[in-house]
Amino acid sequence: MNRPLWISPLALIWITSLFLHLAWEMWQAPFYKGMASADHAAAIWVCTKATFGDANIAVTAYLAAALSVRSIHWVSAPPSKPLFFYLLAGLLITILFEYMATDILGRWQYNDQMPTLPLLGTGILPLAQWVVVPVLSLYASRLMYFGMPSMRSYAPSE
DSSP: OOOOOOOOOHHHHHHHHHHHHHHHHHHGGGTTTTTTTTTTHHHHHHHHHHHHHHHHHHHHHHHHHHHHHHHTTGGGGGOHHHHHHHHHHHHHHHHHHHEEEEEEEOOBBBBBSSSOOOOTBBBBBHHHHHHHHHHHHHHHHHHHOOOOGGGGGSSOOO
């Protein structure tokens, strides 16, 4: 298949992650202190900045998974090994970033409604984000890269 260079798995992962993480960030905003009462534009800006970070984490996690199988195109048929590394890398980065932001740098705090892990204190919603969104992002990227299975029969042969 000849595809333009910009249509790469990394670009698709970044783009799909960007939109999916933005939706998640907006949804979970009320679970952070001050976000429910924040100025609308300020809350959107905070969520947008977080979303760009999330998309970059997704690409980093995808690259970690690619290293595990030595193929940047592992999204074509996601076997369990790269999927495991993709999710693990995203979760570990998230735990580290959430810890740094909440406990060391004081960039944000959870409110009382945010469920947290007992030992780490990491929010359950940010962790769930790094299971749900990456799986959806992989599925969407696959559809964009390879097309719908029912449409493949109409594609010109190479």
